[in-house]
Amino acid sequence: MKAVGLMEHGGPEVLEIVDVDEVTAGPGQIRIRNYAAAVNPTDVVARDGTRAKLQSQFPPPYVPGMDAAGIVDQVGDGVTTGIEVGDRVMAMVVPKAQHGAYREQLVLNQHAVVPAPANTTHQQASTLPMNALTARLSLDLLALSPGQVLAVTGGPGAYGGYVIELAKIAGLIVIADAAETDRALLERLGADVIIARGDGFAERVRDHFPAGVDGLADGALLNDKAIPAVKDGGAFTAVRGFKGDPQREIRFTETWVTQYNKRYDLLDELRQHAEQGALTLRVADTVSPERAGEAHRRLAAGGTRGRMVIDFS
Numbered sequence: 001m002k003a004v005g006l007m008e009h010g011g012p013e014v015l016e017i018v019d020v021d022e023v024t025a026g027p028g029q030i031r032i033r034n035y036a037a038a039v040n041p042t043d044v045v046a047r048d049g050t051r052a053k054l055q056s057q058f059p060p061p062y063v064p065g066m067d068a069a070g071i072v073d074q075v076g077d078g079v080t081t082g083i084e085v086g087d088r089v090m091a092m093v094v095p096k097a098q099h100g101a102y103r104e105q106l107v108l109n110q111h112a113v114v115p116a117p118a119n120t121t122h123q124q125a126s127t128l129p130m131n132a133l134t135a136r137l138s139l140d141l142l143a144l145s146p147g148q149v150l151a152v153t154g155g156p157g158a159y160g161g162y163v164i165e166l167a168k169i170a171g172l173i174v175i176a177d178a179a180e181t182d183r184a185l186l187e188r189l190g191a192d193v194i195i196a197r198g199d200g201f202a203e204r205v206r207d208h209f210p211a212g213v214d215g216l217a218d219g220a221l222l223n224d225k226a227i228p229a230v231k232d233g234g235a236f237t238a239v240r241g242f243k244g245d246p247q248r249e250i251r252f253t254e255t256w257v258t259q260y261n262k263r264y265d266l267l268d269e270l271r272q273h274a275e276q277g278a279l280t281l282r283v284a285d286t287v288s289p290e291r292a293g294e295a296h297r298r299l300a301a302g303g304t305r306g307r308m309v310i311d312f313s
């Protein structure tokens, strides 16, 4: 059965077609014929060796990928979510050894698999689960109230875009940074105030909100440079483990999406938002499994808007 994996860590060229064993849905599990896997920054980290120590407890090939969309072709005993064979679904995958989303066939816990948004392609649906769940978690950790102000860095990205849209659903005021070429995109996503990206981010935020913002979601990993944008006693959430030195009673949290693994309720709510048009599913381009390395190269180069998707149809 076809997958995209790596036998050793390295550059995008190490990604190759690998043959992995067929899998069967056990009790409480669902098997998906996977047609689309979105390519995320975390897949680049899984490929380049940053996580080599963690992965070394398993023999290669390692199969990356956290986002899948396809059709259910087997349902194990005791599945109670109502998902049936033939349903179009999407899921977040937490990769382990050969079990990543870059493969044709996947077995997942029933609570990780929800219906795909109506009237979307597999490719579009695959761009939703992991990044929208991450955005959901960031907002939950920031715990702001309607009318409060949220700053978002990296708003044009997959994570940042969902943060902006979910924040608007929650009634927050959003300020986000962008290059001039991304301004129209951020307006469409619903940002209320758009400032230029680059040095001086925090000062520009304070030009609009002199006391600072109530919360900040740091999708662009500005880390220390973004902290002065947050007001005393505000909240800051990081997405790559940045902790932030204690200061001005700011509440620092780390967003790790695995915390929302198997959260059928949350992913299904995100599905509904997408169906209502409140979340925008963005595909940058689609590549065949043989060209997965190209997708990694383009993502790592920066500037892609929307997700690269590997098409397993």
Ligand SMILES: NC(=O)c1ccc[n+]([C@@H]2O[C@H](COP(=O)([O-])OP(=O)(O)OC[C@H]3O[C@@H](n4cnc5c(N)ncnc54)[C@H](OP(=O)(O)O)[C@@H]3O)[C@@H](O)[C@H]2O)c1
Binding pocket: 040, 041, 042, 130, 131, 134, 153, 154, 155, 156, 157, 158, 159, 160, 177, 197, 198, 219, 220, 221, 238, 239, 240, 255, 256, 257, 258, 302, 303, 304
């Ligand atoms: N912890 C978790 O569970 C979790 C889950 C999901 C994502 N993440 C992390 O969240 C981050 C964002 O993910 P993503 O998928 O949204 O990535 P993405 O699609 O590549 O978006 C990142 C955005 O930030 C922009 N950016 C980069 N450097 C910048 C800077 N110095 N100033 C302003 N903007 C800048 C990028 O612009 P250019 O494209 O022009 O460079 C891009 O628009 C990644 O580091 C990812 O690993 C973590």
